[in-house]
Structure formats: structure tokens, C-alpha cells
Amino acid sequence: MKQTQNESHTAVIELRHVDKFFGSLHVLKDISLSVQKGEVLVIIGPSGSGKSTLCRTINRLEGIDAGEIIIDGVPMPEEGKELANLRAQIGMVFQSFNLFSHRTILDNVCLAPMDVLKVPRKEAREKALSLLERVGVQDQAHKVPAQLSGGQQQRVAIARALAMNPKAILFDEPTSALDPEMIGEVLDVMTELAREGMTMVIVTHEMNFAKNVADRVIFMDAGSILEEGKPEDFFAAPKTQRARDFLGKL
Amino acid sequence: MSISELLTEYGDKYVQALFTTWQLTAVSFLLALLIGIVITVMRISPVLPLRMAADFYVQIFRNIPGAALLILLVYALPYLNVVLSYYMCVLIATTLIPSAFCSEYLIAGMNTIGPGQIEAARSLGMTFLQIIRNVILPQAVRSSVLPMTNLLVATMLTTALASQVPLNPRDLTGIVSYINTHAVGGVTAFVISAALYAGTAVLIGQLGSLLDRKVRILR
Numbered sequence: 001m002k003q004t005q006n007e008s009h010t011a012v013i014e015l016r017h018v019d020k021f022f023g024s025l026h027v028l029k030d031i032s033l034s035v036q037k038g039e040v041l042v043i044i045g046p047s048g049s050g051k052s053t054l055c056r057t058i059n060r061l062e063g064i065d066a067g068e069i070i071i072d073g074v075p076m077p078e079e080g081k082e083l084a085n086l087r088a089q090i091g092m093v094f095q096s097f098n099l100f101s102h103r104t105i106l107d108n109v110c111l112a113p114m115d116v117l118k119v120p121r122k123e124a125r126e127k128a129l130s131l132l133e134r135v136g137v138q139d140q141a142h143k144v145p146a147q148l149s150g151g152q153q154q155r156v157a158i159a160r161a162l163a164m165n166p167k168a169i170l171f172d173e174p175t176s177a178l179d180p181e182m183i184g185e186v187l188d189v190m191t192e193l194a195r196e197g198m199t200m201v202i203v204t205h206e207m208n209f210a211k212n213v214a215d216r217v218i219f220m221d222a223g224s225i226l227e228e229g230k231p232e233d234f235f236a237a238p239k240t241q242r243a244r245d246f247l248g249k250l
Numbered sequence: 251m252s253i254s255e256l257l258t259e260y261g262d263k264y265v266q267a268l269f270t271t272w273q274l275t276a277v278s279f280l281l282a283l284l285i286g287i288v289i290t291v292m293r294i295s296p297v298l299p300l301r302m303a304a305d306f307y308v309q310i311f312r313n314i315p316g317a318a319l320l321i322l323l324v325y326a327l328p329y330l331n332v333v334l335s336y337y338m339c340v341l342i343a344t345t346l347i348p349s350a351f352c353s354e355y356l357i358a359g360m361n362t363i364g365p366g367q368i369e370a371a372r373s374l375g376m377t378f379l380q381i382i383r384n385v386i387l388p389q390a391v392r393s394s395v396l397p398m399t400n401l402l403v404a405t406m407l408t409t410a411l412a413s414q415v416p417l418n419p420r421d422l423t424g425i426v427s428y429i430n431t432h433a434v435g436g437v438t439a440f441v442i443s444a445a446l447y448a449g450t451a452v453l454i455g456q457l458g459s460l461l462d463r464k465v466r467i468l469r
């Protein structure tokens with residue numbers, strides 16, 4: 001297995017020997033990984049293999065028990081204001097959208113830029129409107145999340161992450177909660193982002209999307225990275241039996 | 251005396267008493283809301299001693315009878331060289347008890363917020379206080395309008411404690427004892443006060459459901 005070099009200077013996200021336990025359950029086992037600027041990394045693996053946990057440790061929604069996480073050259077601090085500052089640089093898109101249900105779509109996108117980055121209201125609103133247009137939900141700006149379809153909500157969630165000008169965006173199964181007819185519209189937005197050079201880490205079960213959009217795929221099983229490679233190599237000829245089994249079942 | 255005789259004789263006193271009750275209720279309730287919010291933020295803060303102190307506060311004031319608290323304030327505080335006016339003693343009692351319930355309702359309101367929204371707020375770089383202000387409190391407040399309406403009514407009823415101390419002007423309960431020491435009002439004197447309490451409660455209930463319909467969060 002070829003491990004990506006850890007000392008690269010262009011790494012936006014870097015994990016060094018990260019271990020994570022839930023009680024006695026060893027969920028992440030000595031994970032080392034780096035994501036370069038503009039790279040699209042897709043994480044696949046069976047249920048319970050630790051994909052979500054890996055994603056969530058990157059912006060410390062989950063703490064880690066050993067190792068180091070470095071964001072654009074800066075080690076992730078334990079907590080407090082500095083952690084918040086570093087988190088603001090990494091966007092996250094969740095399976096269940098997690099929009100703020102009491103605020104309008106526009107407010108959902110403006111809120112953090114105004115309150116965290118101190119962007120003036122007018123500027124934040126203009127930017128939010130242009131992002132909403134980019135993801136195709138500008139007509140919904142004054143509704144609240146519950147009035148939107150799942151696909152629309154997820155596109156708003158992507159706009160909300162983009163509004164922070166993040167250095168990278170993490171996606172944890174962004175289309176798994178969607179009705180099949182809405183998956184395409186979200187994947188299209190993500191494909192567009194990838195094309196524009198956004199650094200992305202994506203946990204997904206959409207293998208066609210992974211083949212087309214990923215620069216690199218990692219395959220996880222039982223808390224370890226078993227395999228890693230270019231999508232054309234990985235999908236055509238997985239090296240491990242576990243990966244062959246996994247791809248065979250799809 | 252009949253109701254009409256009582257009203258001719260003491261009508262203005264009743265009006266004054268109604269306003270006293272309303273004023274005491276409004277001031278207590280607003281203070282209770284403020285204290286309740288602060289206590290609630292402490293109860294969910296990451297700092298253990300703050301959480302413990304706030305939980306203790308709620309346990310105490312949720313469970314102490316109003317009369318007992320008033321007696322402590324009036325008779326025990328002077329031993330600590332703290333002498334408060336009767337009005338202050340009543341106000342403190344009718345604020346602290348509702349503040350504990352206010353916190354309980356806010357915590358219940360918070361439980362309606364999906365944990366995912368808090369994670370989203372954290373991932374956007376918000377600090378604890380920013381999350382409280384932008385996500386948690388607004389939703390908790392907006393989803394607890396109905397229990398808060400009930401709390402406002404309960405606060406009003408608690409202000410009847412004012413009748414236990416000499417207060418001028420008197421509240422709606424105090425006026426009944428006043429009338430009965432000056433004339434033979436009997437139970438009729440109380441019926442008028444009861445009607446004024448009940449009327450206020452109905453009004454509060456109506457306004458509460460209007461407000462609830464207006465601010466309810468679509469989920």
C-alpha cells in the first residue's frame with residue numbers, strides 16, 4: 001500500500017497516527033492521511049468502519065486519543081476560541097442537512113459569516129444570495145428549512161459551508177438521506193465544486209460519483225485504511241479481498 | 251354587603267389592587283425570565299461547578315413553598331444584617347420561584363432542537379456563547395411559549411403572597427382582608443378578586459396562544 005507523503009507543504013488537512021476509541025472500541029487505528037489543496041478525496045467502506053468518525057475528527061466534532069491533526073500547517077487545538085477559529089476554516093455537510101430550523105434560508109447562510117467572521121450584514125447577504133443562486137435555490141431565500149425539499153435543504157447546507165470561504169469541505173454521506181430523485185441535484189453541485197478546485201473529503205456510497213469526481217479513493221475497514229489509490233485503479237482492480245467483497249456487494 | 255355595594259364603596263381600591271397585582275406579576279415574571287435564562291445557560295455550560303450550582307439553584311427554588319421563602323426573607327435575613335422592604339421581600343420570593351420553573355421549561359424547549367444543528371453551528375466555528383445566542387436560546391424560547399404562559403399565570407397567583415405582609419397599595423388578595431376588617435364583605439369580597447384573577451388569566455392564555463401560533467417553529 002502506498003502511503004501519501006506526510007511532510008508535504010501544500011497539505012490542507014493532515015492526520016498523523018490518529019487513534020480514536022469509543023470506550024473500549026478502537027474506531028480509528030493509526031490513521032495517517034493528507035489531503036492536498038484542490039484534491040477530492042472519497043472515503044468508502046462498510047457500515048461501522050469509521051468513515052463518519054474520521055470525517056468528524058478532522059474538525060474535532062470528535063476528540064482523538066492519540067496523534068495529530070494539522071489544518072493548513074496549524075495543529076488543531078484542544079478547545080476554546082482557537083479551535084472555533086480553525087473549525088471555521090473547514091466546512092462540513094451532514095447527512096441530515098442540519099439547517100437552523102428557526103431561521104430563513106438566507107439567514108442560515110449569512111449567520112456564521114456575520115457572527116464568526118464579522119462580515120458586514122449587507123456584504124454577507126449579497127454573498128449569500130449569490131451562493132444560493134449558485135446552488136439553485138435563490139427562489140427559496142425567504143422560506144424556512146422545513147418548507148424545502150431534502151435536496152434543496154442539502155444544497156443550502158453546501159451554500160452555508162461555502163459562505164465561510166473554507167479551505168476544505170467535509171461531506172458525510174450528503175445524499176444518503178435523500179429520495180433518489182434528489183440525489184442528482186446535490187451531486188451536480190458537488191461535481192461543480194470539485195471542478196472549481198475546492199478541496200473536498202467525501203464519505204459516500206455513490207460509486208459512479210466517486211469514479212468520476214475523486215482524485216483519490218481510500219477504502220476503510222474496521223478503523224483502518226486498507227487501500228488507497230486513484231479511482232480508476234481502485235475500482236478496476238482492488239488489491240485487498242475486503243475491498244473486492246465490498247465492491248462486489250454493491 | 252352585595253357585590254354592587256362593595257364595588258361602589260371599594261371599586262377604586264379594587265382597581266388599585268388589580269394594578270398592584272399586575273405590576274408585581276410583570277416585574278417578577280420579567281426578572282424570572284432573565285434569571286431563568288442565565289441559570290439555564292449555566293446548566294448547559296461546559297464548566298462543571300457552574301452546572302452544579304445552577305442545578306442546585308433550580309432544585310431549591312422549584313421545591314420551596316412560596317410562604318416559606320417569604321418568611322425566610324422577612325424574618326431570617328435581618329439576622330444576617332440584611333433588612334429589605336416588605337415589597338422587596340415579596341418581589342424576590344415571586345421572582346426566584348418562577349425563575350427555577352422558567353429554566354425547566356427552557357431545558358425542555360431545548361430538547362426539541364436536533365443535536366445536528368448544534369454540530370452544524372460548531373462546524374461553522376461558533377463558540378459556546380454564539381451557539382447559545384444564535385441557535386439554542388431562540389429555539390428554546392420560541393418552543394416554550396405555552397408553558398411560559400402558564401408560568402406567567404402561576405406567577406400572578408404566587409403574588410398573592412403579598413397579602414401576608416403589610417403593603418400599600420394592597421394586591422388583589424390583600425384587599426380582601428382589608429375590606430373584611432373594615433366592613434362585612436364576607437366571601438363576596440373575595441369573589442370579586444377571584445374574578446379579576448381569573449379574567450387576567452384568561453387574557454394571558456389568549457395572548458399566549460396567539461404568540462405561540464406566531465413564533466412556532468416549523469419542523
Ligand SMILES: Nc1ncnc2c1ncn2[C@@H]1O[C@H](COP(=O)(O)OP(=O)(O)OP(=O)(O)O)[C@@H](O)[C@H]1O
Nearest residue numbers: 022023025027045046047048049050051052053054
Ligand atoms: N458516539 C459514539 N459512541 C460509541 N460508539 C460509536 C459512536 N459513534 C460511532 N460509534 C461506533 O464507532 C464505529 C464507527 O462508526 P462510524 O459512524 O464512524 O462508522 P461509518 O463507517 O460512518 O458507518 P456508516 O456507513 O454506517 O455511517 C461503529 O462501530 C459505531 O457503532
Ligand SMILES: [Mg+2]
Nearest residue numbers: 051052053173
Ligand atoms: Mg457514517
